[in-house]
Amino acid sequence: MKIRLALRLARVVVHLVAGLATSALVFPLASHAMRERLTRRWSRKLLGLCRVTVEQRPGAPVLDHALIVANHVSWLDIFVINALHPCRFVAKAEIRSWPVLGWLAAAAGTVFIARGNRRELRHIFKGLVTVLEGGQRVALFPEGTTAQQGEVLPFHANLFEAAIDARVAVQPYALSYVDASGAFHRSVDYVGDTTFVDSLFTILQGEPVRARLQPLAPIDSVGAHRRELAQAAQDAVAAALAGGGNIKAGASTG
Numbered sequence: 520m521k522i523r524l525a526l527r528l529a530r531v532v533v534h535l536v537a538g539l540a541t542s543a544l545v546f547p548l549a550s551h552a553m554r555e556r557l558t559r560r561w562s563r564k565l566l567g568l569c570r571v572t573v574e575q576r577p578g579a580p581v582l583d584h585a586l587i588v589a590n591h592v593s594w595l596d597i598f599v600i601n602a603l604h605p606c607r608f609v610a611k612a613e614i615r616s617w618p619v620l621g622w623l624a625a626a627a628g629t630v631f632i633a634r635g636n637r638r639e640l641r642h643i644f645k646g647l648v649t650v651l652e653g654g655q656r657v658a659l660f661p662e663g664t665t666a667q668q669g670e671v672l673p674f675h676a677n678l679f680e681a682a683i684d685a686r687v688a689v690q691p692y693a694l695s696y697v698d699a700s701g702a703f704h705r706s707v708d709y710v711g712d713t714t715f716v717d718s719l720f721t722i723l724q725g726e727p728v729r730a731r732l733q734p735l736a737p738i739d740s741v742g743a744h745r746r747e748l749a750q751a752a753q754d755a756v757a758a759a760l761a762g763g764g765n766i767k768a769g770a771s772t773g
Contacts, residue, residue, distance in 0.1 A: 571727075606655075
């Protein structure tokens with residue numbers, strides 16, 4: 520068992536090193552389309568090495584140009600979304616400190632926000648509007664922290680204003696992780712005092728994981744208030760997670 524875990528960990532480390540090399544040598548010269556292809560491929564491989572298979576549930580068509588908001592379960596979330604529909608992410612500053620993955624997230628264009636820093640938030644907000652106006656897809660986790668599966672925390676409304684100013688739709692995504700029986704896979708939960716390293720080892724030692732992603736109906740931002748958008752998105756995600764449903768096989772990372 521220890522040998523098997525060591526081999527899995529070694530493969531993950533090698534893949535992380537390859538990601539560092541790609542980010543440093545290729546990304547600065549790559550077009551936006553190429554960066555998306557590389558991000559999608561790298562994310563799928565990482566998840567596969569962690570024995571996480573991604574499935575897209577039946578839902579709304581995925582918008583190429585929108586503010587994407589999703590519930591936040593694990594450090595895996597960014598890579599699950601990127602494995603199917605690469606985005607520019609906005610994430611909490613703590614992610615930047617993750618070993619290697621934090622640097623890779625930054626190299627992929629993730630914007631990090633420090634809690635309580637209003638001046639930084641205003642600066643980031645302007646940047647988000649510019650990116651959205653440029654036709655890109657931006658994703659964030661409006662709960663502000665991870666929650667145990669089955670629970671959706673209140674969505675913070677501040678950054679929803681970027682969709683209003685850029686006049687783009689908000690598209691919610693519902694994320695969940697299940698085991699072979701379809702029950703929530705508790706080894707993925709990333710709450711309390713769990714560290715990134717603890718979580719990685721738990722996932723590598725546990726049973727295989729199926730990550731489910733469901734794109735939900737877009738919400739028009741024109742004429743809306745940010746609190747209305749946040750509440751509507753939160754309600755849509757909570758309803759989707761509570762509703763269950765059949766799985767449609769999507770891009771597999773296994």
